[in-house]
Amino acid sequence: MSLAVANLSYTYGPKRALDDVSFSIAPGRFCALLGPNGAGKSTLFGLLTRLFTTPDGRVEIAGQDLSRHPLQALAALGIVFQQQTLDLDLTVRQNLSYFAALHGLSGKTAATRIDAALDRLRMRERAREKTRTLNGGHRRRTEIARALLHAPKVLLLDEPTVGLDAASRRAITDHVHDLTAEGLTVLWATHLTDEVRPDDHLLILHQGRILRDGPAAEIAQGSDLSDTFLRLTKASA
Numbered sequence: 001m002s003l004a005v006a007n008l009s010y011t012y013g014p015k016r017a018l019d020d021v022s023f024s025i026a027p028g029r030f031c032a033l034l035g036p037n038g039a040g041k042s043t044l045f046g047l048l049t050r051l052f053t054t055p056d057g058r059v060e061i062a063g064q065d066l067s068r069h070p071l072q073a074l075a076a077l078g079i080v081f082q083q084q085t086l087d088l089d090l091t092v093r094q095n096l097s098y099f100a101a102l103h104g105l106s107g108k109t110a111a112t113r114i115d116a117a118l119d120r121l122r123m124r125e126r127a128r129e130k131t132r133t134l135n136g137g138h139r140r141r142t143e144i145a146r147a148l149l150h151a152p153k154v155l156l157l158d159e160p161t162v163g164l165d166a167a168s169r170r171a172i173t174d175h176v177h178d179l180t181a182e183g184l185t186v187l188w189a190t191h192l193t194d195e196v197r198p199d200d201h202l203l204i205l206h207q208g209r210i211l212r213d214g215p216a217a218e219i220a221q222g223s224d225l226s227d228t229f230l231r232l233t234k235a236s237a
């Protein structure tokens with residue numbers, strides 16, 4: 001498995017934000033983590049990226065235990081946070097170059113990796129543009145390209161389409177689905193059912209618990225996924 005989470009729990013004081021969460025994602029799968037506001041998606045991402053830690057449960061990334069071998073585990077992880085983290089005064093290429101340097105990449109290796117990442121997101125022709133001049137969708141694509149520079153096996157995206165118009169939202173969703181064809185494993189947090197495709201792996205998270213885990217089409221059972229999602233998250237509200 002590319003990502004395996006077992007019996008993960010987390011509390012903020014008395015508030016239990018994650019309650020015995022377990023799931024695993026196979027290599028090259030697109031997995032949608034669908035949950036309403038407050039479900040625990042950001043808390044889960046914080047634990048997967050070691051922004052904070054918990055003694056309750058286990059995380060394995062590309063076969064490496066996150067608490068026992070954090071450097072090796074995190075080296076296999078790319079992350080796109082919910083809030084944008086680009087320097088708007090730098091060009092697209094400069095934003096990526098800086099990040100490549102942080103990963104110890106320089107010279108020809110860095111240039112080759114940057115070109116490849118920009119190609120994957122179809123952003124190569126915009127490499128010299130100031131990030132400030134890009135629309136929201138292209139800024140997001142720049143961040144995704146940046147997250148791929150160190151050749152991670154697993155890519156986490158925390159509500160990556162927030163604030164984008166419908167066309168950009170569709171384009172980003174399509175681009176990231178395409179990345180899985182090259183073997184990348186994706187965990188995509190969202191509260192929007194139209195970003196989930198029938199053959200995606202789907203996790204429905206609500207009030208810190210996984211309510212469903214399986215192929216999206218099986219979970220929807222022939223009806224509209226948004227109806228299923230609303231029914232499930234209302235029933236236990």
Ligand SMILES: Nc1ncnc2c1ncn2[C@@H]1O[C@H](COP(=O)(O)OP(=O)(O)OP(=O)(O)O)[C@@H](O)[C@H]1O
Nearest residue numbers: 012015017035036037038039040041042043044191
């Ligand atoms: N620092 C904190 N202190 C106390 N409670 C918190 C804190 N951060 C999150 N929570 C609570 O933990 C629960 C899970 O929050 P989390 O942010 O992980 O959910 P989410 O699914 O990411 O929601 P959103 O889509 O709104 O970002 C919520 O009930 C939230 O109010």
